[in-house]
Amino acid sequence: MPFITISTNTENKNDNLCAEVAHLVAENLGKPIDYVVARVCCGQDMAFGGTNKNKGALIEIKSVGFSDKALLARKLTDVVVQHLKVEARFVNIEFVNLKAEDVSVNGGLLG
Numbered sequence: 772m773p774f775i776t777i778s779t780n781t782e783n784k785n786d787n788l789c790a791e792v793a794h795l796v797a798e799n800l801g802k803p804i805d806y807v808v809a810r811v812c813c814g815q816d817m818a819f820g821g822t823n824k825n826k827g828a829l830i831e832i833k834s835v836g837f838s839d840k841a842l843l844a845r846k847l848t849d850v851v852v853q854h855l856k857v858e859a860r861f862v863n864i865e866f867v868n869l870k871a872e873d874v875s876v877n878g879g880l881l882g
Contacts, residue, residue, distance in 0.1 A: 772874045772881065773802055773834035776810045777851060780817040781826050785854045792850060799843045800834055806876055819861035827861025835871045835881060 773796050777788075785791075793809040796802070819827035828851045837843070848862045871882025 772806050772808075772869060772876065773797075773800060773832060774808045775830065775832045776812065777828055777830050777855075778812045778815050778817065779826075779828040779851075779855050779857060780815050780819070780823055781813060781828075781855045781857055783811055783813040783855065788850075788854050791854075792847070795846055795850060796832065796834075796843070799846060800836075800838060802834070813855075819858075825861050826855075826857040827863070828855060828857050830862065830864040831867065832864065833867040833869050835869050835874055837866060837868060840866055 775792060775796055788811050789809040793807040794804060797804040797807045817823060819825040830847055830851065844864050847864060848859055851857060851862050852859050872880055874881045
């Protein structure tokens with residue numbers, strides 16, 4: 772935790788996107804980088820604004836607690852727009868607040 776998945780209908784041309792997103796999330800949430808999992812799923816069959824011709828991304832971020840979601844949303848959107856060449860208006864983010872007792876790292880529960 773945190774766990775972040777970026778799904779997009781574009782291709783990823785940046786080998787460092789997962790690492791960059793992981794560090795951004797760890798820094799902004801004050802979480803250890805060792806607990807952060809980032810995944811980028813490119814080339815997905817996705818429609819934004821009713822058509823797959825629009826290029827966008829759906830980001831899901833799960834964490835035990837969030838600090839400034841508005842700031843994190845802006846930073847994640849900026850990184851995704853920059854690296855995936857999608858339109859900011861088609862970047863959607865879902866924040867999921869997890870209970871510590873529902874998350875396991877290294878075989879043990881966090882709560």
